[in-house]
Amino acid sequence: MSFISPRVLSRLGVLGLNGRNRNYVARYNPRRAFPLVDNKLETKRILEAAGLATPALLFVVRHQFEVRDIGARLEGHASFCIKPAKGSGGKGIMVIERRSGDRFVKASGAELGIEQIKRHVSNALAGLYSLGGQPDAVIVEELIEFDPSFSGLSHEGVPDIRIVVFQGYPVMAMLRLATHASDGKANLHQGAVGVGLDLATGRAIRAVQYTRPIREHPDTGRSLDAISIDDWRNMLLLASRCYEPTGLGYLGADLVLDRSKGAQLLELNARPGLAIQVASGCGLLPRLRAIEARVAEHRESAEERVAFAVEAFAAQPHA
Amino acid sequence: MTDTRAVALWLLVTALLVLGGGIAWMRHVQMEIPLLPGEAKPVWLVEARVDFVATGGPVRISLDLPEELPGFRLFTEQAASPGYGFAIIEATDDRRGEWTRREATGPQTLYYTAQFIVEGDREPARVVGHPRPREVFFEEPEATAASELIGTALARSSTPESLTREMVRLLANPEIDQNAALLRAAGLGRAELLARLLNIAGVAAHVAQGLELEDARRRRPLTPLVEIPVDGYWRVFDPVSGRQGLPENMLLWHRGGTSLLDVEGGTQSQVSFSMLRQSVPALQLAQAQFGDSPLAAFGIAALPIEEQGLFKLLFLLPLGALVVAFMRIVVGIPTSGTFMPVLIALAFVQTSLGLGLVSFITVVAFGLLLRGYLSYLNLLLVARIATLVVIVILLISLLSIFGYRLGYSTGLTITFFPMVIIAWTIERMSILWEEEGPREVLVQGGGSLVVAVLAYVLMELRIVQHLSFNFPELNLVLLAGILVIGQYSGYRLSELRRFRDMRAFSQ
Structure with missing residues (x-):
């Protein structure tokens, strides 16, 4: 059994479940907003009312x-x-x-x-x-018609993009690819592949399966290094604009790229998982704190928020 | 805002700790409920035996019983004497046991048995009112001898205590002091003599009778002592050695005033004492003694036995809840359902662990198999769970009958498992199986069982059962613990493993 020391973990700024529940979900997500996202029908209704793209x-x-x-x-x-x-x-x-x-x-x-x-x-x-x-x-x-750029990326299931949005600012993103092991599901702990995306460009940073780094899709063999999501800025914008209609300060937006309709919101999550940190190879906490400091001083539109995030959270090249 | 909330929470935690711990401590100190199970306290069983020869007419025997006992406390008392009526007559500052019978002839024996708890506190008896010296008269030549001896003793002393000591010393040496020799020759007994001399000297002394406690002694007489009032307390003196204070193993049976034994309708009366040192569970002592104390209102010992049994189990639940909270929040063990593990643990408490585990796993495994078939039948969810409940009941009864045939009557105890819990477990597990695969079933089912076993092990500790039952207010302390755990926003132990590969990014 190998463990990471809690001190190292906290230096990396990794957010734990307790911290997420207590300091972010409980603090920024009002209880009355939960039914909105726990019920996909409700979600669809508010998203459509707000003019955000979602499958018909x-x-x-x-x-x-x-x-x-x-x-x-x-x-x-x-x-x-x-x-x-x-x-x-x-x-x-x-x-x-x-x-x-x-x-x-x-x-x-x-x-x-x-x-x-x-x-x-x-x-x-x-x-x-x-x-x-x-x-x-x-x-x-x-049914979403996947953009051809996604072909060979997913076994059976739906390749979707998870963007964590904090108080309207996108903070971290990953691409989730179903595998044979995950039985077509996009849940990382079931064996789906998580590809950390550079928030500035939509390009892959690294990919993991079961927390271990990989370079190719285990089923299709397609290289994961070169992934780059088209229409990235729009995607960030779409995710970012989910904040106002839902009132959820800390949410996970699941998006897909449709061949003809572009970025589409699939669903929202009021308790987004933490595996995104492993996929991206960095912790959420420094980014969340930066947003908290930013919000204390600014009130910004979705475009400004995305611009700030793209600037502040661009991936640093690392070994 | 969060600051004031945190302060309020810590205040609440402190209040709960103080309240729970404080009440428990008060009940421990005041009601002597032991903190540890199996704690025993020494108790002296003393038997007073009155022998006399009845003369054929009505008989009335009156024996002085101990009332105020420095260093001891009366726990139980009873009298056993066939054919006699017995009553305890209490007057101010005096208790007497009275045996009565219309007719009796020949040698008679009466018993009075009492248990005395040894107390650490040996505060002497308080003086009630203002005792005055008795009028005492000696015949000549003793009267002259007495006044000379008193004069000598008074000249050499300054306080009632020193006067008493001087007198004891003078009386102890008849060879040197002729007055002492003369007085002792009068045949009064040392204690009575000393008491009379002290009364003449203006000290309201009286003779007391003490019982020297020694394990397994029989037919012991009482030891005469002299008590004098000083500063509101009765001070005890040994009339022979002059030693002041009550020896540790001395039980003051009879104190001043009336006689020790009155016999009407009998002759040749005699009192003797036998004694035995015993151990009595401290808990039993506490319950017997302080059952009507206001603090007992917090205890459940006042409830009917049936309810007590229920509460005995119920008060274990908060501990289980604390274990679940700890295991999930701090350790991060996944369990299926939040408090199912507690209920399983509670069931284990009733079935015993090994058997409980085996039967639980058997029933759930069988249920899972059957549920697979039910899902093939394409039933609605509610009907499926209802079917499961029925099947689980049949399974349990089969298991019980099977176990009984094999000679394990304990097989029957599986009925303690809440039926709905088992059915629901099976249902959840099978959904988990379909949705997330068998691995997740093992992880969550195993996690639940691990937490349940841990909670069970804690609940089975004798000290835990003792404390939870006798100090229910300690649940407030558990509550404080849960509140503290609820504030933990650090990493779970499981996350230290989950994020272990993040080490690569921590150059």
Whole structure:
């Protein structure tokens, strides 16, 4: 067993779970704002109201009896994404890429019948994927068409970009790539690859899987060093503008890059994880403190905030 | 703002510590509830035996009983004498045991047994009111001898104590002092003689009877002593050696005033004492003695036994909660459900650890297997959990019957596991299995069990059970501990491992 000394950790400015919960989540995220982000339907509603780009909602299933008609309502939609409104950590998300006859083809290539989709929706409605098993609603939304620059970056799942936003300032970003080990999920602790991104440029700093540095995607073999996200400034802006409508001082914005529509917000997280620090190879604390000092003196628009972050948090080249 | 909040919190923590610790300490000091389990206190069991020959008519025996006992405290007392009525008659400054019987003939034996607790505090008895010297008369020539001896003693002393010492010294040497020889020849006994002389000299002395305590002695007489009032306290003197103060092992049985034993309707009466040194659990002593003290209101010993049993378990919960808070916040062990580990630990307390672990894991594992099948049946969530509850009950009863057949009646104790907890555990675990894979099931399930076992080990400590049951106010101290842990914003032990690869960036 090897451990890092707490003194070294704190010199690196690494934020721990207790510190995050007590000093950031509890202090900057008002409780009443949590339901907004814990419920994807609500999130979608406020994001749309604020004019922030998010995948279009096809329809919502709220009751078990509606499950019968799902086949008819899916008519005409070849690709879509089914999400439980209160699912957390990517639980219960089902991605259908295309149809093959009357079968539905998942991202992994597995084929499902309409019965299996109905069962999935019924489970989700009963609260299988929601916190505490509460009854849930199910969202069916348009599927993102990934920008070609992402091809080969993700096994099965969705490559998304997590940006931690503190009081409206983007502070750290990473690209999360699903792997075979993570079962198509973008959770780092399940084995997804985290690619730390330079906040100034959107270029990869380093990549890790299970906290260990890697250089290639373990499944596709694509090199991770050369990753560079297009439309980066827009992405930062989109993430940064989530602050006002939600009131969440400390949030994690999950974004994707759509081939035609550009940056899209997938979901927001009021308790973003800490693995981003490992992926980026630096701690959050110095940046969070810099923002706290900045906010004490300035009131800035989203553009100004992004400009400040790009300036202040550009990656320093290191060995 | 956060500063005032932090100050308020620390004030609260301090208040809780002071309150919890203070009440516990007060109850320890005042009610003598021991801080450690199994603490025993020495107790003297003294048996007074009255022998006499009844003359055939009504009998009334009255024995002086100890009332004020420097260095001792009466714990229990009882009288055993078949055929006799017994009552304790209390008058001011005097307690007497009275045996009565309409008719009795021949040799009779009466017993009075009492337990005395040894107390550290040996403050002498207080003088009540203003005792006046008795009028004492001697016949000639003793009267002259007495006044001469008193004159000599008075001339050589300045206080009642020194006067007493001088008199004892003079009386001790009849060879030198003729007056002493004459007085001692009168056959009064040294204590009575000394007391009379002191009364003539103006000191309100009386004779007291002390019992010298020695383990396993039988048929002991009382030792006569002389008490004189000085500055509001009765000072004890040994009339033979002149030693001042009560010897450590001396129990003052009879003090002044009335007679030690009155017998009506009997002859040849005699009192003798037997004694035994015993140990009594300090807790039992405390409960028996201070049951009606106002401080006892904080204890649960006043509740019916059934409720006490419940509280005995209930008061272990805060400790479990503290363990969970510590393990999750400071150590960072993942558990499934926040307080499930506490409930599992509580169940272990009732089942015993090994058996509890085996049956818990068996039932949960079986449940997981069955749940896999249920998910294939495509049931709604609530129905699935309900099905699980039923299956868990069947599993438990099967296990119990199986265990009973094998001769383990302890197999039955698994019913202590809260059914819903087991069902919910199975449900959560199987979702975890589907969502995050079997590894996460092992991590969280194992974490829960580790925390549960740790909480169990702490709860099983005798001292913990003793303290939590007898000092429920200590839960306030635990609460303070939880509040302190709740403020911890440093790294978890698990994070020191999770972020170990960050070392690369710390040149």
